[in-house]
Amino acid sequence: MPESSSTAPVPDAPSAGTPAVFRERLWPNVWIWIIAAGISGAGILVFAPISMVAGYTAAGVLFTIMAVLLVLSTPTILVTSDALTVGRATIERRFVGEAAAFHGKDATAQRGTRLNGLAYLCIRGWIDPVVRIEITDPSDRTPYWLTSSRRPEELAAALSRK
Numbered sequence: 001m002p003e004s005s006s007t008a009p010v011p012d013a014p015s016a017g018t019p020a021v022f023r024e025r026l027w028p029n030v031w032i033w034i035i036a037a038g039i040s041g042a043g044i045l046v047f048a049p050i051s052m053v054a055g056y057t058a059a060g061v062l063f064t065i066m067a068v069l070l071v072l073s074t075p076t077i078l079v080t081s082d083a084l085t086v087g088r089a090t091i092e093r094r095f096v097g098e099a100a101a102f103h104g105k106d107a108t109a110q111r112g113t114r115l116n117g118l119a120y121l122c123i124r125g126w127i128d129p130v131v132r133i134e135i136t137d138p139s140d141r142t143p144y145w146l147t148s149s150r151r152p153e154e155l156a157a158a159l160s161r162k
Contacts, residue, residue: 022079022158026148028070029126036066075122077147079158084133086147087122097134097144099159101152104128110146122147131155 043058075087084091102110107130111123120142123130127148134144149155 018080018082020078020080021161022077022155024077024149024151024155026075026077026122026124026127026150028074028124032070032126033067036070037063040066075124077122077149077155079155084159086120086133086145089120089122089145091135091137091140091145095135095137095140096159097136099131099133099156101149101156102130102132103152115146116143118142120145124148133159 040059040063043060043062044052044055047055047058076085077087078085080093082093084093084096107128110130110132118141120135123146127150129149129152130146131149131152132144132146135142147155
């Protein structure tokens with residue numbers, strides 16, 4: 001039996017030809033990389049009694065593994081005219097309501113005491129500001145998305161343009 005070569009489009013994925021209104025990668029800060037280097041340096045201490053070559057090799061392997069994991073887990077925020085993608089989640093722009101940026105203590109409250117347990121989170125501890133994005137889809141129980149952003153005002157402004 002011949003295989004079908006057609007693939008069904010993903011309903012919530014933004015179309016390939018739609019230009020980005022806003023794009024941001026939530027890369028780790030410098031101090032995260034310093035911590036990764038410090039942890040990988042522990043490989044030298046563990047393997048140095050065996051040989052220094054084994055210690056340096058272990059440190060290199062550990063740092064490579066941590067670097068790959070950090071890069072692969074770095075989420076992207078993408079706003080197009082028809083969709084919003086935050087990390088692994090995508091929603092049509094027609095279901096996106098008001099977006100508000102928060103800094104400092106307000107951002108801490110949004111991530112903590114004011115957080116709704118049903119909210120979708122894409123938070124990175126090394127990025128303080130957050131953006132709260134209301135979801136208006138009546139069939140979705142998620143009241144809002146909360147995401148870290150280094151440019152929260154730009155993200156909120158991009159979402160307010162329909």
